[in-house]
Amino acid sequence: MSRAARFLSAAGLTVVLGSFAYLFYLVMTGGKLAVPGPVLAGRPLIWLTLQALTVASVVATVLTAPAWRRVRGSVPREERGRLGLLVVGGLVFIPWSLYWGLLLP
Template identity: 40%
Template sequence: MTLLVTAMLPALLAALLAAPLALLPDAGPEHAAPAAPSVSPAATGSVDPAGTRVDFPGAGGIVLHGLVLTPPTAAAWHRGPGLVPIPGAGPRQDTRSRELAPLRWYESTWFQAVATLLCLTGFAGYALTGAVRRIRGRSRPDALPRAARWAAATGTAALLGGLGYLLFLVVTAAMFPGPVLFGRPVAWLAVQLLALVALGSAVVAAGTALRRRAALATAPGLDRARLGALLPAAALFTPWALSWGLLLP
């Protein structure tokens, strides 16, 4: 008896597993999924499409190049043409680019930082100490050249005005340069004029100081120090102004 049950157990398990499948509506062989039909590539429009080169004019005179892919069969027109950019077909460059020239010594970062600090100290220091002396009611020594005051005032204005205008252009992305005269912004022309007046006044002050060197020897030490700081600042201001184009026509 035991042997009979053991022999029939596989058949019973197979019948139990086949019974749920027989209840499904598509379980029969007549409901089997049909085989996928064989479709040729030409019927689906998957053959190589025809290409047409086109050019697209852009802003700034830039011309982009591309390739329009047209379906070769009428059955594939519902997909519409496609645009494929051509690799490396960007703006063409007719001339070879040149490497940037190395900065001159007066265009380096360290020189700009040091020169700006020393020039501002010499120009503004002379003007501020003179203003403090007038507030205290002290008279100006006759040995000091009058042109030194002009050099100090215009040099300070040229330094602060030039740097301030350049900073304004950077912040506004140069969208508002202001009125233009002779092809240059009026504000920049004013800074150039201040720079020229500062250097001219410094040259006159140096010449006057040489003629009055005997009188300057008896002047107070503070006044001699003021003039001694102003004239080197004016000399250093020359390459600084050249690097920023303040002395260029």
């Protein structure tokens, strides 16, 4: 498995779990008590980190797709299936992250 694929699997999962944890925190505290951590450019550093990981995950998806096409005939079927599922997950991740505002400036 390529570095981009490994990064995509780790970063994508981190962004999904981290964004839900952050949003759950905001809902539970009412979002008015205090800003969770330091703020940079009017946004909490936690949210900016999640946005940076989202952009990196999209780049990793773009880099993993050609790798999946390249190895289609040279690796076992299970490996092709894993890479294919990872690419599909990365493609589904893009509209999800747009919906939650992670890919918006």
